[in-house]
Amino acid sequence: MASDLTTQILDALSASDAPILSSEAFPSTPSLNVKSALDRLDARQMVQYETLERDVVTLTAEGQEIAANGSHEAKVFAAVAAAMDGLKISELPVIVGKDNAKVGQGNAFKRGWIKKDKDLLRASQESIVDETQQQLLAVQKTKTLEDQKALQDLKRRKLIALAKEFNFKVTKGPKYARELVKEETDLTPEMLTNGSWKTANFKPYNFNAKGAPTPAGTLHPLNKVRQEFRNIFFDMGFEEMPTNRFVETGFWNFDALFVPQQHPARDLQDTFYISDPAKADGPREDSPNDPHVPVRTKNDKPLDYQKYWDNVREVHEHGKFGSIGYRYPWSADESLRLVLRTHTTSISTYMLHKLAANPRPARFFSIDRVFRNEAVDATHLAEFHQVEGVIADFGLTLGGLIGFMEVFFAKMGIHKLRFKPAYNPYTEPSMEIFGHHEGLGKWVEIGNSGMFRPEMLESMGLPKDMRVYGWGLSLERPTMIKYGVSNIRELLGHKVDLNFIETNPAVRLEKD
């Protein structure tokens, strides 16, 4: 036991002040045990030691076997020599064993110890010297082998292995004593009661090691970033939208947003369509049992859903509200197809339509899952989170949208923005937002924004002079940039590493 060993070491040192060598004092104790005992004593300044290191040769299991009982070839020779009239080749394995026969027969031929006579083996010498065994015995004794050629040969035959041997030169330390004083590992209630803490000798604490791991639950890193975004929205007076609705109709997801029915985004290649249930109803009043619908104001006027539907059809097909429209035959069936929402803007549309019952300034946001029928790769998943904000008010300007974005993104530590004209079917003007990434030293696209088109808003019945900003970004992209995650599957989905989730630091968007 290690504690016994510390006492033995202290005893061994007691005779004189001369250093002792661990290899001489404790030849059969593994050096790791010696070291740990020495470390205990060293920490208490009772001994000092230095480590001496040397290369040694040790025997493998097979090597030890040969050292004890002779080489394969020697066994083969002995068997052949013992047979007076030669030994049948087929009998050799029976006498010496299969393994010995296989290796030993070849080696014995090579050394000229035996020869073949038809199907018999005969000894060619009276006696032999088993060099291999002798070399191995020497190695066992001295742990060295001077003859380099023999060394390489034995190593190749996997009979020996090279290793390092540690030896410790130990001297008395400044606080040397014959016995290790009893140490207290911790302060206990008893010590407080009986006062023994005053004289107790405390075991030194290892300040280089970590403390005991704290069992901890944790929130998902992506949700932590989501909460930061939510806080920013709450700081700025936004109401969270009821995005708990994965299935949408073509109407709410596309048509109401003035996305034409031939738009590529509506291709099977891009959008998940639903096969069951088969077909939606047209837009209508929410179910009275739905606990998630927004609260009505007392000034709400009733909404005319049929008129909304007709307006949408007309503005696509023939133009309306000052627009010439897309001028194509609009299909009601296409509008009633069910889809997995491709963006949460479908919910913004639903909320803006509700606002038309009592048009007033409003700020809405949501952060929730959207679905795209994409081929999965390092940067694309069929699901991701969209962050979306909407501001409705009278007299909003494009400069106000830019100004808002500067404050919004500054709250997450992005201070340099620029804006590129872009195209989006439901916003005009549309702006791509670029932020300067200090780490990458370049401009990266961080979001899309714009003012919703009059075709969309006036179809709902919102007044002509009400302007609505909309902007969106993915939750995953900024998170991937922040954490240096290059594969989205390491952030979302079942392939995420639990250790990553458990060790991910708290999110402070404005700091990191």
Next chain:
Amino acid sequence: MPTISVDKAALFKELGRDYTTEEFDELCFEFGIELDEDTTNSDRPIVDGKQEAPQLKIEIPANRYDLLCFEGIALMLNIFLGRSPSPEYKLTQPAKMEQIIVKEDTTKIRPYVAGAILRNIKFDQARYESFIALQDKLHQNLARQRTLVSIGTHDLDTVKGPFTYEALPPKDIKFTPLNQTQEMDGEELMNFYEKHQQLSKYLHIIRDSPVYPVIYDSNRTVCSLPPIINGDHSKISVNTTNVFIEITALDKTKLDIVNKMMVTMFSQYTLEPFTIEPVEIVSEHNQETRVTPDIAPRTAQAEVSYINQCCGLSLSPSEICTLLTKMAFRAKPSTTNEDIIDVEIPPTRADILHQCDIMEDVAIAYGFNSLPRAFPDISGTVAQPLPINKLSDIVRVETAMAGWSEVLPLILCSHDENFGWLNRKDDGTTAVRLANPKTTEFQVVRTTLLPGLLKTIRENKHHSVPMKIFEVSDVAFKDLSLERKSRNERHFAAAFYGKTSGFEVVHGLLDRVMAMLKTTFVGDGQAASGEAQYYIKELDGVYPFSQIKEFANSSDPTYLPGHAASIHLRIDGKDKEIGAFGILHPTVLQKYELKYPTSTLELNVEAFM
């Protein structure tokens, strides 16, 4: 968004100066296109022993069909830079106008046709290639892979009008297709091109129709079989000087746009630039007799006050008109109303639908990044979380504080993961099914959170045990009473995976979460109180959510018999089953490749709203 590759040196020559990559990137950014790549310093392909000249790869907004070729990009940038005026396109007045006579049968397959002639055009290799490339870009984008519109271009000197646009049975159409030597009929042609790399993907557009659309000249020479291929007889080359363009379509608006793009982009190369010879379409049966193309500018009006209000500017009408000139419009203040400007929208700008589009172009010409910045602070609004999210956050945070780790698996899963692997049967009334997933991983919207949790454990076998994970998120159910025929439901689920079953551990988590939701445990025989209460009942071979009656007697359930319970909530004296917990059945573990016992808990959070 389409990406267009243009010759860098040629474009800079057109723009009258050299730009550094940064300078050109900046110009694109301000104008609203995006420089994707400058290949000057890249490995460029070697074609016919000659390395390709440096290219600029430019991303174009999806509605700017006028920027789909070199000619359009050069023209619009030159106008933006004030180097060129917006061209005035003119139709010539030929002594005898070419005609396309439309037969009524075409309404059965592809009802609309238009035409135009570029006379005395001078191609060179680059112009010719650009002309071909523009057709391709229009086919891919606006024309939706030729389904809605397709273009045929012909050497007018090899054919003779008047032309006819007909629809005939495939067997009756015989001609030699472009770049072939052999004559074939419509049916043979379909078989011939079945494996063709490019053309095979268009065959479906007409293949099964009893009649195919076809354009003949007056000698019954086939010009084209839209939308598949032209005839070889009338093919154009770099040396063609008179080009006949015919365009057929399902969508008349897009037909007109495509025609306008073809002629406005390439009429600059005719003897008298920007002139186009019209073609008369004779189509009495559907009142579509007309002269094409219609390249007259569209006149529209825009309100000065609207433009200024949206941009946050106070520009005079004439300042607005000047800015609009940079975007290829001709605009002048109205003589009758000082708040109105009259805008002529050139045939190139098919993207202009409303005065908001004109307003945006004023903002682009002014410079988005030069607009006066403000902060919208006129109105105060009240911040508010969505109630169900606020409730979910309580459950999430309490569960994490109790030592569990939150995971975020996917919402879509395979049918087996949602049903069979959990020993549940699909009676067709619960799960929303996808029509067109690309993989079997995504077949249904999950109706339970368990598959995601179990897959997360499966993928994290390297993690030490026990694993304690949870999720609070939505599942979806079919609900035919609703407009969208489905509804989400917020669930809470947790899974314990370790060397012991963890049954009591998930039970304890349930108790903890209930306590935090101020819901007290009510045991056997205990009286109901006014507060929210919960109790559990042993499940034995019973499907966990027994409101789905069909499964009430399932013999091989999700949980190990005798080691599972249903969870019941009592609020205001009403009892509701809200979930279940238990040790997963070993066959479930086998399906999910889990080698240690696992206990799970799942409940509907909405009950606590």
